[in-house]
Amino acid sequence: MTLPNGWEMVVGLEVHTELLTKSKLFCGCANHFGAEPNTNICPVCLGLPGSLPVLNREAVDFAMRIGMALHCTIAPSTFHRKNYFYPDQSKDYQISQYDLPINSGGYLDLPDGSRVTIERAHMEEDTGKSTHLGGSGRLAGADSSLVDYNRCGVPLVEIVSGPDIRSSAQARAYAGELRGILIATGASDGRLEEGSMRFDANVSIRKSGAPFGTRCEIKNLNSLRSLQRAIEYEALRQVELIEEGGVVRQETRHWDENLGETSTLRVKEDADDYRYFRDPDLVDLAPDQAWQDRVRAALPPMPAERRGLVVALLGEPSEAQLDAVEVVIDLGLEKYVHAVVDAGSDAALAVARAANEIAADVDHVDNLSVEAFVTTLTMEQRGELSATQAKTVLAELLAHGGDPRAIAADKGFEQLSADSLGATVATLIASNPDEWTRYRDGDEKLAQFFIGQVMKLTKGQANGKAVIAELQARR
């Protein structure tokens, strides 16, 4: 989407990601989504009087991995208190990093070649979760509120981009690429629907090349689709407002997914004064070189590098193939593709089967050995299995594991011998003289007719390529 009348949007994203640590940021409680309310709590995350926070080293490992993957500088950092009263925040302050974050000054390259700078990626603790009963469903006006502190103290990293994004599609691509990176680092499971990642978008508009306009922040977007829609809506709202002679007010806005619009949450003038100051209960965090080296050495390849390796196998891939590659990278299936290619079979077929058949049952991917995948695709390519049969074998392998040859035999997927296929084709030519004549005269579409007839007669056991070979031989 482009904005009308030469307007350009300027977008920066703040992305919160929960870290996949075993325990919370400052205590030993389990960091686990979906437990019974108020079961993963202790004096520290409940903020009981006298309790003190102790920093979780595993969370620092993950934060550094994220920083390294985003080409950030890792520097000595400190923890501050962000003070505000809210019932789901057990201490009525949040421990966060302020002027000295652990990661700063990085960048993220998008698949289209554009680069978005990363201003900082800092650590902080999550809040609990309130449920407001009665009234509007928000805090104000509710009859009563219930608070679950299980999430209170769960480690977060907030990744703040520069104001470098110029379209909603680019914002979505950035968020998607960042999600892939977070998954690759092992820091996050990337499950947007569980709130593992949440997006805030700062949106302003300007005439191309002009100074930045006043920005509005859209809070708590929790899917890539809402992110894109909210940014589009907000940019257009600002264009209309200005063109009608209005002025954009700096404010925080709420995205309503159902209405498809943003609305004012609070304006800057009544924004809280968070009274940030160094948390005197915590000491400075300065990971030494050995610690940083250990983390860097354990860092796996990032999506961009992995994507490059798979795309290279495809020569000049189509759009559809590039989409399939994204699925393969997103789900971490490229080892299957590389193994097929190493065995001398077709990369395109491997990408297609991985992006469709494996992806369809990716929860059971552990049942499918790389060897079994290679064997199945080799059989398909040699004509020993039809495409339909190969898909069936893969589905069975994913469901229960096993040996592809045994599964094929068990299902009666014996390929027809060449003699038997030849006889079938000859019979069909004899009984369909008109079609045969048209095919012989160059109407290639009729190949499909004959393949369909062969399949019908052989109950799907024939290989389409082998049928075409038989037809060609008789042309």
Next chain:
Amino acid sequence: MKSAMQIAADVRSGVSSASAELERTLAVVEQRNAELNVFLYVDVDGARAAASVIDSRIARGENVGALAGVPIAIKDNLCQVGIPTTCSSKILEGWRPPYNATVLDKVIAAGAVPVGKTNLDEFAMGSSTENSAFGPTRNPLDPSRVPGGSSGGSAAAVAADMTSISLGSDTGGSIRQPAALCGLVGVKPTYGLVSRYGLIAFASSLDQIGPFSKTVTDSALLLEVLAGHDPKDSTSLPEAAPSLVVHVDDGVAGKRIGLVRELYQGADDSVVASVHAAAQALRAAGAEIVEMSIPELGLTLSAYYLIAPAEASSNLARFDGVRYGLRVKADDVTAMMEATRTAGFGAEVKRRIMLGTYALSAGYYDAYYGQALKVRTLTIDAFARAYQQVDLLLGATTPSVAFAFGDKTADPMAMYLNDVFTIPTNLAGDPALSVPFGTGEGNLPVGVQLLGPGRSEAQLFAAARVLEIADGRP
């Protein structure tokens, strides 16, 4: 009254028993607590059970630790499992901690018997224990006067011979000042030497837990038990606990001790006289006394009254009626929080929350909190320079002896000035102690203060022991 050292020796050897020592304590508490208001809660059943366990362990020949069977009083801002812990505030009404402060675990592991929780200025904010929501504590040496504060109850417990030792906390003088006013030894250890886990925070960067006792040796004994790294407190020092008792009689021969003008000028004549007499006694024991001035110390009171309230304004935010303690019902959550805090906090606590909130506010941070942090850095540097010249410093603990009730309550500044000599070490994070030396008005005790660089507690105890002997308590 026997010392803790003596009680532990008697209990270990069978001359006495933990139960007998406890009953003696309970009898004195019974006799004097109504008048003095020392204990807010006496855990009679729990203490009796603990004492009897210690006695049976001793009967089985087990080693029960350095404080075997010693009754100990606990300031009521330290968490103890299942025991009401109030900080002398209505806002913690009904709250019983589900966990022990690390120092509670430590004294219990050393064989001590916690007797109950002692009165304090609400949230440790005050210098007279008059700010308690549960009434003031009286000074056992003269019940018409304050015991000092904020650890007034813990000081009075020892001064009234209820217990031989007690635990206090010191943010700007809250152990040393009541120790001085009650004629006791009181120690503010090096920041990080004693774990703060389970101490309900007033100002986290300044708070330290420490001992009260009548003798120097008992404080050394108790601090040995309290000290040491705690993985639950990030600001806890990594080093092992120091040996202190064995160094108590090391003396001061050859030591250089700075007599610091800013640490006694402006005090009452009797206090100044005691400080000079203490210097003379140390000189007589072989120390070299160096008269010196540390002008930066004149800035510390103002800096303290920005830093401590700033931290307190954040530390005390959690008392909002949502999870524990007092809740005053109201129409919505915000109104409930406001009503709860309005009803639950006393005037001094509210004053400091407002002061601290202001000092941290946008537009004022640099002028107030930021400026105070600079003064703190100057103070740290000034002390460090002083300790390049001398081993220890000497001054007064308080400007006067114990004062009468109501004397300073009308004017907060007058009350704050009581801490003018004790605050500098809290800002620096260094250790200091108060030891009785001489008397002043009304024949009441005067405390002199010894200060040292980080982890110099053994030297401080040795110097204090010299003064203790010179003051006629061999």
